[in-house]
Every structure is written in C-alpha cells, then in structure tokens.
Amino acid sequence: MSAGVLPYTVEPHPVTGLYSGKLGTWLFLASEVMLFGGLFSAYILLRVGAPEGTWPTHEEAHLSWKIGGFNTLLLIISSVTMVMAWANLKMNNFPKARMYLIVTVILASLFLTLKISLEYYPHWHDGLKPSTNVFFGLYYTLTALHGLHIFGGIVVMLYFIGPGAGLWKTNPEYYTNRIECTGLYWHFVDLVWIFLFPILYLMN
Amino acid sequence: MSDHDHSHDQGFLRKYVFSIDHKVIGVQYAVTALVFLFFGFCLMMMMRWQLAYPGQSMPVLGELLPSLFGKEWAETNMGGGVMSPDLYNSLGAMHGTIMIFLGVVPLIVGGFGNYVMPLQIGAPDMSFPKLNMMSYWVYFMGGMIMLASFFAPGGAANSGWTSYAPLSVTATQGQTWWLVGMIFLITSSLLGSVNFIVTIFHLRAKGMTMFRMPFFVWAQLVTAFLLLLAFPPLEAAGALQLMDRVAGTSFFMPQGLVVSGVVQEYAGGGSPLLWQHLFWFLAHPEVYVLILPAFGIITEIIAANTRKPIWGYRTMVYSVVFLGFTSFIVWAHHMFITGMGTSISAFFATTTMIISIPSVILLTCLLITLYRGSIRFNTAMLFALSFLPMFAIGGLTGLPLGLPASDIALHDTYYIIGHFHYVVAPGTIFAAFAGVYFWFPKVTGRMMSETLGKLHWITSLIAINVVFMPMFFQGLAGISRRLYDQRLYSWGDAMQGWTVVSSWGAWALGLAQIFFILNFFLSIKFGRKASANPWDATTLEWSAPSPPPHGNFAKVPTVHREPYEYSVPGMSKDYFPQNVSEA
Amino acid sequence: MKILRWCAPVLVALAIVWMADASPALAQADAPDISDVQIDGEYGQFPTYMPPDVSKHGYHVDDLINILHVFMILLFVGWGIFFVWCLMKFRARPGHTADYKLVKAKAPKYLEVAVALFEAFLLVGLSMPVWARVKDELPTEADNPIHVRVVAEQFAWNFHYPGKDGLFGRVAPEFLNSATNVLGLDPSDPNGNDDFVSGEMHLPVDRPVITQITSKDVIHSFAIPVMRVKQDAVPGMRISVWFHPVKTGTYEIACAQLCGNNHYSMRAILRLESQSEYDAWVEEMAKGPAEFDEDDL
C-alpha cells in the first residue's frame, strides 16, 4: 500500500504553526547556535585567560575594519535580497524571485572573494597564520567555518536557481517554503558574521 | 525535503539498502550497532587478557593477529604475542568510543527510536525520510573511518575516549582520524535528532496528545533535544583540536610545552582545561542519551508485563524533562580534581545532587508499578527487571563520585569504571536486550525462543556482575584506570586476584552471548509465527501488522486514551489498546 | 666602562658553566630502578580495600566514603527486599489479577524527600567542609610547612626542592636541558643556587607539606593514595595542594591520568622520614652530585 504524502510538508501544523521543513530548520539553527556558541565561549575563555599583553592590539591584528565593514554591508544587503526573493515567490513572480536569488549568490560570492583575496591571501603571505598565535587561530577557524556556511548557502541557492527550480512548476508552495527555509538559514549566517565582525575586527 | 515517492515495487537497493522507510533504517541502525557493540566488546576481551595475565602471550590471537597484520605490525604492537602499552591504550580508547558512539547510541536511538517511535505515535514514517536515510549513511561512514583508523600509522587513537589535550594533540595520526570520524557521527546525530523532534511534534495520530504518548516517545524526545544541543559544542571542540593538530594552532596548548625534552613549537596561550569543559559539556548530557531511551524501553516492557498502568506516568514525564534541562549544568563534576576551588565545586556538586533526584523518582515509579501487578516473567521482562537493581547500583555509586571530597580518593580509579559500566552495561545494554526480545516479533513476525532467551539472561546477569563488581573494590583500593599493568603498584599487586576474576567474568559474558546470537538467527528463520499483538499490549505499534508494511498502518489510527490502560475494571480483556474506541 | 661591557658576558658564561657543573642535582639521576623498593603498609584488605592512611586529614575522606557506603548498602538492601517481595507476591498466576487502581502511597514521597535531605546533608555537612579544608585552606607559614614543587613529565615525577634558603629559583623552558637541567632553572637567579631535583619525594612527618603541581607536557595526575591526595598536573598551571604526613615509611606516588604509553609505570617513591633524617637528606642533596664534592670544599 502507499504511504501517502506526509502531512505538514506544505501546510502549517495547527499547534506549532509551522510546516515541518520550517520547524526542522529552526531546530537545525538551534544546534548551529550551540556550535557557534561553543566557539564564542572558547574565544571568551581564551581571551580572558590570555596572559597580560599577549592578545594582539588593533595594529598587530592587521584586520582592517574597512574591508570587514564592507563585507558586513554585503551580507546585510544579501539578506534583504533573499527576503525579496521569497516575497516575490509569494506574489507569484518567479522570474523576479530568481533574479533576486542570483543577486544574493553574487553578493555572497563577492563576500568570499574579498575575504580570500584581500585578507586570507595577504595575511598568509605576511606570515600571519593560524599557528601565529591564539588570536589568529581563532580568527582563521571562526571565519573559515563561517565561510563554509556561506559556501553551503551558495550551493543551496544555486540548486534552487538551477536544477531545483522545476519544483516551482509542480508544487509552487513547496518551492516557496524551501526558499523561506534557505532564507532563515541565510539570515542566521549573516547574524553570525554580525557577531564575528566586532570581536575580530573592532575589539582588540 | 520530505515528500517521498512510494512506488510499489522498488528495487532491492531502494528497498533494503538505500531505503527511506523508517523501519528498514531502524533495522539497519540496530544491526550495525549490534555488530559494533560486539566488536567493541571483543577489544575489551583482549585487554582483559593483558590485565589478568600481563606479559603472557595471548592465546590464539597472539598468533593470529600478527599473521593477519604482518610482521612489521606485530613487532611494534605484539612482540611475542603480548600487546604493547600503545596497543592497549588504542584498544581502550576505541572500546570506549565504539561502545558509546557506534554501539549504544545508534542502537537505542537510531535503532529502537527509528523503528518504534513513529509506530507508537501512529505516524506513517519520519517527517524527513531522506534525511533519515542520510543520517544512517553518515553514521556508517563515521564508523568506517573509526575502523580504518586502526590501520593509520601509529594505530588508532590512543588518548582515551575523552581525548584530553595536550596528550591528544601530540598523539599519533589515529587521533586525527578519530576527530574526523567524530565529526561524521555528530553530523549524523544532528540529522537524526531534528527528524525525531519534528516527527514527534507533527506526525502524531489524531488523539495522540503529548500526555498520551508512551513514555518511550517522551524519552526519545528529550534525548533528541540533548543530542541536538549538546553535540555541537563537541563539534566545535573537535574542530579546534583538529586545528591544533593539523594547522599548528594552540587552542589547547599552553606556553612552553616540553615534550620528551623538546620545546614544542606551539605559540602557546591555549588552555588544556578548555577542552575538558567543551568535552564534558557534551559528554554529561551524553550520559543521559545513553540512559533515557533505556528507561523508555523498560517502561514499555514493565507496563505490558505487570498488566497495570505505570505508577506516576506524569511524574516520570516531568522528571525526564527536568533531567534533560539539568544535564546541561553538571558537566564540571568530571573535573573536580583539575584544581577547582570550593565555591565552583560546591556549585557543580549541588547540581549533581539535584539531578540525582529525578533519576531516583524514575526508578521509584517503576518499582511501585510492580506493586499489585500481575507480573509475567518472560525474557524481555527479566532483562527489564534486572535493569532496575543494576541501574540502582550504578546510580548509588555515583554518589561518592559526585561529592567532591570522596571523589578525591575515587576519581580516575576503577571505581568510576565500575560506576558507569553498571549504568551502561547491565543497565542500558540489558534494556537494549529487553527491547530486542520485546519488539523482535513486531520486526520479524516471529517470536524468539524463550528457553534460549532465559539462558542468555541468567548467564549474562551473573557474568556481568562478576565483571564489574570487583571494579569497585579495585577502585577503593586505589588502582588508577587505564593501566596497562597494575601490578607495579602495591595496591594493584594486592588486588590482582580480583582482576583475574573480572577477566574470567568478561570471557564468560562473551560466551553467554552465543545464546543470544543463536536465538536471534534461529528465530528469524524458525521462530513461532507472531500475531500482531503477541504481548497483549496497548500501545499503537501493536495495532499494526507484524511486520508492519511500508506506510505502517492499514488505516490511520485514532487514539482514545492514555498509553497503559491494563486491567481496566469491567472489561473482558485485561488490556485496552489506545486505538480501540469502545470496549 | 668598556672593560665591563666585555667582561660581563664572559663572567655570565663562566657563571653558567660553573653552575651547570657544580650546582646541586639539577638533573634527575637516570631513573633508578625502583621496582624492588620495599613498600610499607597492607593493601587491598577486606572489607574496605582502601590503602592505609598515613595522613592527618585522610580520615575525613575515609569517613565520608564509609558513611556513604553504609548508606548506599542500606538503601539498596531495603529497596531490594521490597523489589524481590513484589516479584514473588505479585507474580502472574491463575486467579491473580493486577489492580488497575494506582496506590495512593505517601511513603515514596517521604522516602524521596528523606533521601534528598540526606544528600543535602552529605554535601553541605560533610563534603564541602572537607573539600574546603583539604583543597582550599593551605597551611600558613605559622604551621611551618615544607614547600615542594612537583613537575610531571612523560613518564616521571620531578620533585623540586628549594634547598636551605627556602626559595625556588626561576624556571623557564629556554634553560631546559634533559641531561643537566630538567626543570629549566635560570642559572642567573641566586634563589636557585641551592635548589635540587629528586626523583624520590622525601618528607618529614608531622609537618604540613605544600606542593605546587605542574606538568611539562601533558596532563598527569599526582596521586598519593596513602595520603588521600589527588591533583591533576596541568601544563601551564601551577596548582597548590597540601597534605600532612604523620607516619614514617616508604610509600608510592601514582599517576592517575592517562598520559601516554607508559602511564602505567609513572610511579615514584615517597619516603616519610623523621625530621633529622630529612635534614640529612636535604644536606646531602643540596651539595650536588658526588663528583663535585671536592671542588666545593
């Protein structure tokens, strides 16, 4: 016999008010909070425990708030375009939504490109490596993990722009939901950066 | 993520290997986990030889392993058939890792949880079937990486399952494999736990309110939250340790380390205790991941076999939720001896005493359920009943370990090995056996042999106590854990006799499992055919056919009452299934 | 002035050579074979199996452990009797049925509250004061304590004594030499002149001891079961622990934390001596290796 389509893939559950995918995304984000929470607490513990004078000063950290700030701006704009994509799907305007998704991908890629070309590469070249000191270890680990999340987001969005777009034709609501979940994730990734930016670029 | 196609004749691969049916995935999990459990146990049986007869050539394996792994391996690891201290440490670390992360958790969460939970809430499947399949395969890959690590240069990880830095950072390559393997296992748990929670919240059948859920489902729900929230910090810690090992960072490495006379190149500034905090922040909740589903299993079995509602069902639910919360604030009771002051140790000792209360409540509720019941002693019930006193021993011996002052003498001795093994071996493993005997008819459509089952039970119960009871004496005597040869110390030498006893117990326990293995395979083939509800039980899984088809229920069930309505007065039958509307 | 600039480094160099040679035993002698040292005391004795206690404060820990185990056994036996009674009384048999009504017993509640209260008493009344006493309240100088630094390394214990001046010299990794200077004592620090290192721990009885415990490489754990003392040795940290031996004899020190392949053999000898024997030993050690005795004279 057939299992039938599982309930609440599209329509929200009366009690939680969410469809399953969204609840799942929220739970996943809760675990992500714990992941980055673990890393942030490591940062705090190491920073508080650092012997006097060993934490790099602003100059020693060689991190320009201008590049970081610009990247922050990119991500914030990409969050907006992500919302626009979803809103347009809600209004049944697929081509426009797709365009916004593409813009989001471009912004995200620009973020990574700038990060690598203006920061990772010259730093590494100047001998500022993860092993240089605890600060740089944290800097590379945290930003790389965040970068990995950005990269993951790009892959997912490309999927929905390209091969996954067919779903719009067969089940537009479901497609819209998936974009909404991608958006939730995307806002979270931006939010992480909003925390990373001050503790790495400004607070030394 | 979730709509699955349900063509009628799927190919063999889709049906049995890359299946998205929660029942097939549950069986895959359970079988893989049982194999890993047996493997981890074999590692320990080898170690028990070294402990009982240090320096004597291992019978059979002493010759077999060198011939299997080659001369070079044998020279460094098994000169003259005697395992080296390095090999001993590898086996110990892998025993712990395999038992916990590849054996017990996948068995009681991935196996029983996946198979039974959706049936018990009347769901056609898990919310995200494809994610469920992925979770199994990621777990499987993590397991393969762990196994492959035995062949890494320098052997498998050898810094204990706790992987304390800096030892683990300076350890041989196996540790890197271990970390990568752990990241796979953690990812698998995360996928699984999201799925469990959404399923329990969204896919309950009509009428299945939260307080009509069988206790097993509650236990799985809390466990899923623990896995979801406690594992990520370990993932973070694992990533940091991986960086320390491969990128030369010094998150866990303080200034000026000197290993065998060589000043280390680490920049320093890190903290070895940071690892312990992050690790135990996971690993204490992990203890509850190991025990809560076990409580869930035996609650089902005790209810069905006392023919009586569970005493204090709601109290048990509140206790298990409370346990879940508090398990996040006790972690540093594993770190009393790291140089903690009075106030911090008092805080963690207090939370530890507080968390012991709900555990006592769970045990008490089950005990009082027996009162005025009509107790059937089938194999499943015998295992479930033995869980109670065995867990009691495990729990009680936690008391001297949770009080910082007595922990001074007992920390890092065999006492702690005895303590947690009473919780996980005759505790959780017995609960898992009980679950196998109980749900086997549902899964296979055949009954297991009661005779072989009872033989398995009595031999295992005796043997397992012979293994673990002496460990308390050894711990009190002062013997450190993780010792390759305890006789160097006078207290170890004095207690060597008990070590020999314990080892023979372990081998006897190994032999006792033959009854189980025989029973398992023979029953699949020749067991008596089982009806849909062989135990006359009330919960929903027994209203589905044995074995349930893809999609589970012929007709979506509606739930009318609490889970354990046994011996309701004025009824002809002594059980009132949840889905039956009128008597 | 110019002369001084030239002379200073030469003088320092000379000083270093002199000290490296003639200073007291800075290198721990090649680990002597301690496997046949006769250890005092009776071990693994029924019924508690606990090692002998030769400290002034250890009975606190022992008492707590004993009380706890009596409590645990009573609870378990009481619990077990009820359990077995239930199994026998309420076994399924023809004519016997289960009772649907749940008992409204108050007893379990009271019992649970009693257990909780008793746990609170154990914690607040017994454990915390003992912990505060043995872990936090270090003896003051008025108690005339002995100071020893314990430096763990794979797989040996180094006991760093301050010598007769009672002051420890500065240590830093750059001075480390596994043959002549296992601790990395700074040769230019005069406090370190009469410091010495031993692979055996010698202590006089009836005086408190303050040990500062650290590690050079990985985490070890400094455990003296006969003294009811255990403290992790964490690299990068120096943790103070005190104890108070009261009985002379030869005992063992163990490593309680997995620290590598030879963890099991990381064992050292503890000699508890009378004050005069101890003084003589310090005298002997502070003089340095025997070869240099004549130079010193």
Ligand code: HEM
């Ligand atoms: C039933 C058969 C088992 C036997 C005979 C056994 C025996 C032992 C022994 C003797 C040790 C101490 C080794 C040492 O300190 O050198 C040990 C360690 C350990 N066992 Fe088991 N065990 C069994 C089952 C389990 C199970 C079911 C689990 C977990 C779910 C488990 C988890 C552990 C862990 C975590 C350690 C610590 C490993 C480490 O030191 O890193 N064991 N086991």
Ligand SMILES: [Cu+2]
């Ligand atoms: Cu714990």
Ligand SMILES: [Cu+2]
């Ligand atoms: Cu050690």
